[in-house]
Amino acid sequence: MAQQDDVFKKIVSHAKEYGFVFPSSEIYDGLSAVYDYGQNGVELKNNIKRYWWDAMTLLHENIVGIDSAIFMHPTIWKASGHVDAFNDPLIDNRDSKKRYRADVLIEEQIAKIDDKISKEVAKAAKRFGDAFDEGQFRATNARVLEYQAHRDALHERFSQAMNDNDLEGLRQIIIDEAIVCPISGTKNWTEVRQFNLMFKTEMGSTADGSMTVYLRPETAQGIFVNYLNVQKTGRMRIPFGIAQIGKAFRNEIVARQFIFRMREFEQMEMQFFVRPGEELKWFNQWKEWRLMWHKALGLGDEKYRYHDHEKLAHYANAATDIEFRMPFGFKEVEGIHSRTNFDLSQHEKFSGKKIQYFDPEINESYTPYVIETSIGVDRMFLSVLCSSYEEEQLPGGDTRVVLHLPAPLAPVKCAVLPLVRKDGLPEKAREIVDDLKFDFATHYEEKDAIGKRYRRQDAIGTPYCITVDHQTLEDNTVTLRERDTMEQHRVAIADLHKLIHERVSLSSLLRKLK
Numbered sequence: 001m002a003q004q005d006d007v008f009k010k011i012v013s014h015a016k017e018y019g020f021v022f023p024s025s026e027i028y029d030g031l032s033a034v035y036d037y038g039q040n041g042v043e044l045k046n047n048i049k050r051y052w053w054d055a056m057t058l059l060h061e062n063i064v065g066i067d068s069a070i071f072m073h074p075t076i077w078k079a080s081g082h083v084d085a086f087n088d089p090l091i092d093n094r095d096s097k098k099r100y101r102a103d104v105l106i107e108e109q110i111a112k113i114d115d116k117i118s119k120e121v122a123k124a125a126k127r128f129g130d131a132f133d134e135g136q137f138r139a140t141n142a143r144v145l146e147y148q149a150h151r152d153a154l155h156e157r158f159s160q161a162m163n164d165n166d167l168e169g170l171r172q173i174i175i176d177e178a179i180v181c182p183i184s185g186t187k188n189w190t191e192v193r194q195f196n197l198m199f200k201t202e203m204g205s206t207a208d209g210s211m212t213v214y215l216r217p218e219t220a221q222g223i224f225v226n227y228l229n230v231q232k233t234g235r236m237r238i239p240f241g242i243a244q245i246g247k248a249f250r251n252e253i254v255a256r257q258f259i260f261r262m263r264e265f266e267q268m269e270m271q272f273f274v275r276p277g278e279e280l281k282w283f284n285q286w287k288e289w290r291l292m293w294h295k296a297l298g299l300g301d302e303k304y305r306y307h308d309h310e311k312l313a314h315y316a317n318a319a320t321d322i323e324f325r326m327p328f329g330f331k332e333v334e335g336i337h338s339r340t341n342f343d344l345s346q347h348e349k350f351s352g353k354k355i356q357y358f359d360p361e362i363n364e365s366y367t368p369y370v371i372e373t374s375i376g377v378d379r380m381f382l383s384v385l386c387s388s389y390e391e392e393q394l395p396g397g398d399t400r401v402v403l404h405l406p407a408p409l410a411p412v413k414c415a416v417l418p419l420v421r422k423d424g425l426p427e428k429a430r431e432i433v434d435d436l437k438f439d440f441a442t443h444y445e446e447k448d449a450i451g452k453r454y455r456r457q458d459a460i461g462t463p464y465c466i467t468v469d470h471q472t473l474e475d476n477t478v479t480l481r482e483r484d485t486m487e488q489h490r491v492a493i494a495d496l497h498k499l500i501h502e503r504v505s506l507s508s509l510l511r512k513l514k
């Protein structure tokens with residue numbers, strides 16, 4: 001674990017050193033859980049968004065996009081349930097004065113027991129070798145059975161307390177499990193309180209009579225309240241989807257782990273409207289499609305898993321997370337929810353407007369059911385960054401830091417490097433840049449030795465370096481260096497465009513999603 005923490009720290013400092021992510025307001029000592037994206041970060045982030053947007057709107061004839069405002073009528077949040085129920089249970093440790101989410105403390109305790117079980121299983125597997133039967137071991141080993149019984153009872157109690165909104169029950173679990181504050185090491189806990197995660201502000205001057213508005217905690221409601229507009233003006237027929245990318249804000253109680261949990265973040269959400277009764281079929285379909293989207297990036301299939309929810313949100317009848325193996329464990333990157341007709345019905349009730357769909361195929365009007373796919377841009381960014389980072393040992397004892405970013409997502413696609421700063425090589429290199437820059441994010445670099453320039457490009461994940469040398473002036477060829485293998489090939493300038501395009505174009509990635 002300590003080693004993993006170490007790697008994560010290195011990734012965070014690499015992100016800063018190479019212009020990917022900076023702490024917000026850094027010269028004023030930062031603002032907790034708020035970050036800015038730098039010159040390379042914004043490109044990587046834009047490429048992630050483009051990959052998602054195109055996968056939704058280009059590959060599905062029945063999905064269109066919108067861009068709704070962050071400020072919305074406050075009654076929307078009453079209707080959606082956020083004013084009354086978008087809460088997290090918080091608890092403070094009196095000695096360290098640190099604040100925690102009570103549910104997270106208990107979830108971590110459950111994970112600790114799971115770890116203990118896994119360790120026992122791994123130990124036994126090593127001891128018994130090929131003859132090991134895991135199922136039998138789990139069913140008969142006294143210690144594993146004891147851990148498992150404890151885990152199941154704890155889980156049951158936890159689910160019950162969460163479902164009943166039983167704050168005292170949550171606190172009692174923390175006491176009974178002897179959970180201590182990781183900072184002070186004590187069990188000196190306060191009561192558990194509900195804390196609403198929405199940021200509030202005022203709209204209009206007080207003279208006019210101002211109104212309390214919220215910074216949206218999710219982009220989804222902007223889609224729901226535009227359902228009729230899009231359906232009518234786009235003549236959309238069910239099933240159809242509306243996609244949106246935009247900022248969301250949550251006053252998270254505990255904001256840790258870099259850009260994993262932020263107070264201002266970005267979501268990519270798609271609401272897919274279906275006929276009632278067909279929602280679970282579509283839910284399973286979207287589960288599959290979304291995992292395919294992730295896996296097409298080639299970050300490693302073993303790094304993903306589904307986590308089906310047992311406790312469902314008040315609006316859902318099925319929900320799953322796609323989790324990604326971050327350096328700090330498997331964590332949610334995307335949620336897929338079957339939200340029933342809850343949101344549209346609530347908006348119908350609160351607005352007094354009829355929000356229905358007339359289905360010509362069955363000659364019936366109904367409130368559509370909704371499947372939502374909701375992914376955080378920043379968490380996606382983090383998963384790409386973490387799985388791309390490598391400190392590679394090179395033959396000869398050298399090391400290099402390289403980001404093996406999926407080529408279509410890389411901030412810079414190719415760097416053109418004149419071998420020396422004389423003899424007409426810079427001019428020739430500029431000519432190549434002037435040709436490639438219309439299609440690819442292209443860098444020109446002439447400072448420092450060529451090896452150093454290669455390393456700088458490796459560190460930001462540039463898939464190709466193009467080196468212009470004296471031979472280039474004679475025969476119009478260059479060396480094309482590939483980031484991951486560091487192999488170099490002599491290629492004609494005339495072929496560069498095609499070679500680079502094959503590897504870095506977004507369409508090559510989208511074609512994998514057929």
Ligand code: ATP
Pocket residue numbers: 250252259260261262263265266267332333334335374375376377378379380
């Ligand atoms: P968590 O349980 O981690 O708080 P959530 O279940 O509340 O997340 P959703 O409401 O389903 O998250 O939001 C959808 C997606 O938005 C998440 O899968 C995640 O990628 C992203 N997201 C949610 N909260 C944050 C945050 N504070 N910072 C960054 N991304 C977030």
